[in-house]
Amino acid sequence: MELRIEEKSCLCVLTGAGVSAESGVQTFRGQGGLWEGMLIEQIASPKGFEQTPSLLWRFYGKRRRMAKRVEPNAGHHALVEWEQRLGERFLLVTQNVDGLHQRAGSKRVIPLHGHLMETRCTKCQRVFFDENTYMEEGEGLPRCQECRGLLRPNVVWFGEMLDKHYLEEISEFMKAAGEHLVFVAAGTSGQVYPAAGLVDEVNCMRGKSWLVDVDPPEFYAGRFNHVVRGKSGEVLPKLWP
Numbered sequence: 050m051e052l053r054i055e056e057k058s059c060l061c062v063l064t065g066a067g068v069s070a071e072s073g074v075q076t077f078r079g080q081g082g083l084w085e086g087m088l089i090e091q092i093a094s095p096k097g098f099e100q101t102p103s104l105l106w107r108f109y110g111k112r113r114r115m116a117k118r119v120e121p122n123a124g125h126h127a128l129v130e131w132e133q134r135l136g137e138r139f140l141l142v143t144q145n146v147d148g149l150h151q152r153a154g155s156k157r158v159i160p161l162h163g164h165l166m167e168t169r170c171t172k173c174q175r176v177f178f179d180e181n182t183y184m185e186e187g188e189g190l191p192r193c194q195e196c197r198g199l200l201r202p203n204v205v206w207f208g209e210m211l212d213k214h215y216l217e218e219i220s221e222f223m224k225a226a227g228e229h230l231v232f233v234a235a236g237t238s239g240q241v242y243p244a245a246g247l248v249d250e251v252n253c254m255r256g257k258s259w260l261v262d263v264d265p266p267e268f269y270a271g272r273f274n275h276v277v278r279g280k281s282g283e284v285l286p287k288l289w290p
């Protein structure tokens with residue numbers, strides 16, 4: 050079963066943590082997930098950060114260490130290849146903050162939930178590349194060198210607005226494609242909005258939708274025209290060879 054990409058087709062890909070799993074990055078939910086047993090919607094939120102900033106810094110510090118040690122996998126590289134074939138008729142929307150798509154060479158990427166390797170000051174709002182702030186045991190909370198404000202990872206937490214330009218760019222891409230839109234969601238459990246609602250927009254404009262997942266979640270898979278069970282690192286290179 051392969052994607053049918055024709056003259057007028059526009060391809061939008063949504064990725065989640067499952068696409069990074071074969072690089073060795075833990076996913077969130079399910080067996081051994083990062084957030085297993087944690088009420089993550091409470092913790093990864095502005096309120097959670099206010100109450101226990103050190104817990105959140107330890108959580109993100111651990112993920113920064115992990116993300117530095119891993120490499121993009123065949124799934125990431127397949128998406129770079131698709132972008133090179135289609136150019137403007139390709140758009141990658143990722144929920145992942147690990148930066149692996151960008152390191153693989155993807156350019157047309159919308160980083161919906163922010164960047165793990167960026168830090169933002171909660172006071173002066175400056176953002177900088179930072180892969181080394183971890184909050185080691187016993188260390189104090191990381192503070193801004195300019196204004197001493199408390200620093201935070203530059204990611205979008207639950208209850209925080211997404212960058213509205215990103216959402217506008219996605220809907221413009223989809224509207225322009227109309228029924229020529231091909232939408233592929235890979236490695237996401239479809240539980241987090243607004244990303245999880247994209248497939249419903251595709252269905253409204255009679256685009257074609259595909260879900261790639263090792264264990265496609267029932268409630269999400271039912272909203273796709275095609276469901277391909279398998280690892281994204283193996284399926285994506287074959288889906289449009």
Ligand code: BV8
Binds near residue numbers: 144210241
């Ligand atoms: C927003 C931060 C407007 C970075 C994340 C009530 C009150 C408040 C809000 C809400 C509400 N009801 C709904 C909402 C909206 C809320 C939401 O969706 N809640 C859910 C839980 C119901 N969303 C928000 O708050 C968003 N903001 O809506 O603003 C607003 C504001 C206030 C009030 C209302 C609305 C902000 C959402 C962003 C949250 N931040 N992360 C970070 O730490 O990474 S989300 C987090 O989950 C990650 O970003 C992650 O990417 C994302 C989704 O998870 P997945 O990527 O899908 O990963 P998961 O582990 O779940 O699944 C992996 C899948 O891969 C599995 O299916 C597995 O089978 C598969 N898999 C595994 N291995 C492989 C594989 N597949 C293929 N190959 C493999 N090898």
Ligand code: ZN
Binds near residue numbers: 174175195196
């Ligand atoms: Zn500052």
